[in-house]
Amino acid sequence: MRAAVMGAGSWGTAVAKVLVDAGTETVIWARRAELADAINSEHVNPNYLSDITLPGELTATSDPVEALSGADIVVCGVPSQSLRENLKQWTPHIGSDASLVSLAKGIETSTLLRMSEVIAEVTGVADDRIAVLTGPNLAHEVAEGQPAATVIACTDESRAVTLQSAFSTRYFRPYTNTDVIGCEIGGSAKNVIALACGIASGVGFGQNTLATIITRGLAETIRLGVAVGAEIETLAGLAGVGDLVATCSSPLSRNRTFGARLGEGATMAEAQAATNGQVAEGVKSCSSVRALAEKHQVPMPLTDAVHKVCHDGQSVADAINSLLGRRAKPEIYRD
Ligand SMILES: NC(=O)c1ccc[n+]([C@@H]2O[C@H](COP(=O)([O-])OP(=O)(O)OC[C@H]3O[C@@H](n4cnc5c(N)ncnc54)[C@H](O)[C@@H]3O)[C@@H](O)[C@H]2O)c1
Numbered sequence: 001m002r003a004a005v006m007g008a009g010s011w012g013t014a015v016a017k018v019l020v021d022a023g024t025e026t027v028i029w030a031r032r033a034e035l036a037d038a039i040n041s042e043h044v045n046p047n048y049l050s051d052i053t054l055p056g057e058l059t060a061t062s063d064p065v066e067a068l069s070g071a072d073i074v075v076c077g078v079p080s081q082s083l084r085e086n087l088k089q090w091t092p093h094i095g096s097d098a099s100l101v102s103l104a105k106g107i108e109t110s111t112l113l114r115m116s117e118v119i120a121e122v123t124g125v126a127d128d129r130i131a132v133l134t135g136p137n138l139a140h141e142v143a144e145g146q147p148a149a150t151v152i153a154c155t156d157e158s159r160a161v162t163l164q165s166a167f168s169t170r171y172f173r174p175y176t177n178t179d180v181i182g183c184e185i186g187g188s189a190k191n192v193i194a195l196a197c198g199i200a201s202g203v204g205f206g207q208n209t210l211a212t213i214i215t216r217g218l219a220e221t222i223r224l225g226v227a228v229g230a231e232i233e234t235l236a237g238l239a240g241v242g243d244l245v246a247t248c249s250s251p252l253s254r255n256r257t258f259g260a261r262l263g264e265g266a267t268m269a270e271a272q273a274a275t276n277g278q279v280a281e282g283v284k285s286c287s288s289v290r291a292l293a294e295k296h297q298v299p300m301p302l303t304d305a306v307h308k309v310c311h312d313g314q315s316v317a318d319a320i321n322s323l324l325g326r327r328a329k330p331e332i333y334r335d
Pocket residue numbers: 007008009010011012013031048077078079080082086103104105106137138139140277278279281
């Protein structure tokens with residue numbers, strides 16, 4: 001097995017390390033030649049996870065054609081909103097039976113497509129060759145070798161099992177699932193809910209508020225998931241609850257941190273500037289998740305509130321008042 005990890009951000013770098021540790025021959029593609037050179041010569045990625053020593057067997061290149069040559073597994077590690085443009089360049093160089101594995105947790109804003117749908121549309125590859133890797137996986141903890149589980153979802157169960165083996169290490173434990181939709185909805189929606197948790201924490205609210213947002217965030221994620229064909233069990237698992245808890249609770253989460261800055265009073269521009277170029281997917285996906293929910297007539301009040309704060313100029317105080325001022329209702333409802 002040979003893997004090409006396309007994208008040398010935090011998660012692409014951590015996943016490349018996992019693959020090498022799992023015994024899979026791996027090359028990582030970085031946009032910038034200096035970054036590829038540093039990985040090859042110093043075994044560090046100076047821009048992301050710079051305190052982590054990468055395995056000597058990991059090779060890097062800034063040439064996507066070289067990275068994709070002979071790859072059985074193509075790992076798509078660029079952010080959601082740039083996946084389509086990158087895929088257009090990669091497609092002619094992807095092998096005819098290669099598996100494509102999406103790492104991105106977002107919904108394309110211009111089309112409302114999930115990442116596996118973007119991959120299928122751009123590459124023309126059949127669904128049974130497209131997989132998603134998602135779960136409670138903060139990149140730095142995984143790169144440190146802290147134990148974590150994940151989900152590898154593919155409609156072709158046997159391909160998911162092959163991929164499971166390529167990504168399995170003593171610290172990183174993938175489970176297979178055939179519910180690609182549920183995994184992608186869970187991964188995209190949790191970033192928006194993590195922004196909401198960050199905002200609440202930045203305002204100064206404690207654990208009751210966070211638990212409320214996580215739980216009600218799960219409720220609206222399940223409503224959306226069911227409307228678009230997900231299995232509820234998937235959203236109760238690692239790709240749903242698991243990732244929601246990790247992202248909403250951890251100061252390592254870029255989405256939660258972004259939200260916390262807004263809750264502390266920063267403007268969107270200030271919060272964006274403080275990311276140092278690291279992507280907080282929920283900032284864009286709050287709009288696409290909300291639009292997808294509207295399309296399917298699914299109420300997602302927390303997602304709506306995050307969208308209004310991030311993109312409609314609503315103040316955090318008004319968003320909180322409006323959430324708490326909604327009509328009383330039973331806990332479990334599907335309308
Ligand atoms: N960091 C994590 O802990 C983590 C864990 C699981 C999933 N993810 C998901 O993985 C995806 C990638 O996140 P990340 O953490 O690696 O992001 P990052 O911010 O650390 O790095 C993003 C990478 O994408 C590159 N990039 C940015 N714009 C690009 C463009 N237009 N074309 C090509 N490359 C571009 C950057 O140069 C960088 O290499 C996201 O969807 C994220 O939600 C991240």
